[in-house]
Amino acid sequence: MVEIERKFLVNSILYKKEAFKSTRIIQGFLNTHKERTVRIRLKEDMGFLTVKGVSTSDGLTRFEWEKPISKEEAKALLNLCEPGVIDKTRYEVNVGNHIFEIDEFYGDNEGLVVAEVELKSENEMFEKPNWLGEEVTGIIKYYNSQLSKHPYKTW
Template structure:
């Protein structure tokens, strides 16, 4: 239940031609306390409830618990979430033995595109495709829970 993940900005849309899958995601947060977040997500036609713990000092790993829930329950819980709801499209791109999840954000976070890769260990190596930009692992402002409270347009000056 420990998630090891690295985050990167994306410097082009070239990944779209490599994508195996594209899914719309709507998500909100019932709790955005820094020691734990509780997220409700609609991913396509499925609902999910996720609890994440505090990140390690380097931002690479943290506890994550996720359970699929009924779509109707997820829609109801989204109405109870803190402002602002996150709306994004997720592209899945396989690069050798890894899958990158690239999120293109809409609404108040429009203009932001982030790629994430989950790893088996913090020291695991992986191939970096040409569209992968600056690493932002551990930079809290790029966490979805923070983007819901202080959207990209506000702090990026768009």
């Protein structure tokens, strides 16, 4: 249950043409403590409860546990979340042997587009598409839990 991922800004909308799937996501946080976050996510007709641990110093690796919950449970728990709901569309794009998840944010985070790629090891090589911009792995202000507190429009 360890997640290894790298995060990048996106410098073009070309990923939208390459996407094989797009999903609207609403999420909130029951807890955004620096040692752990507890997230509620509504993804179409499914809900998810996710607990994430503290990241390694380079931001590449952290513990993650996720459990599916019903749409109704997710909606009820979203009402208990800390202020600052995240609203985004996630696009999924195959690039080489990996799937990039590109999040286009709305509301107070409008204009921010971030891509993530999950890896099997911290040193795993991956193909970088031409729309991939600056790497922001480990930069805390790009974590969704922080975007809910300090949205992109306030930077």
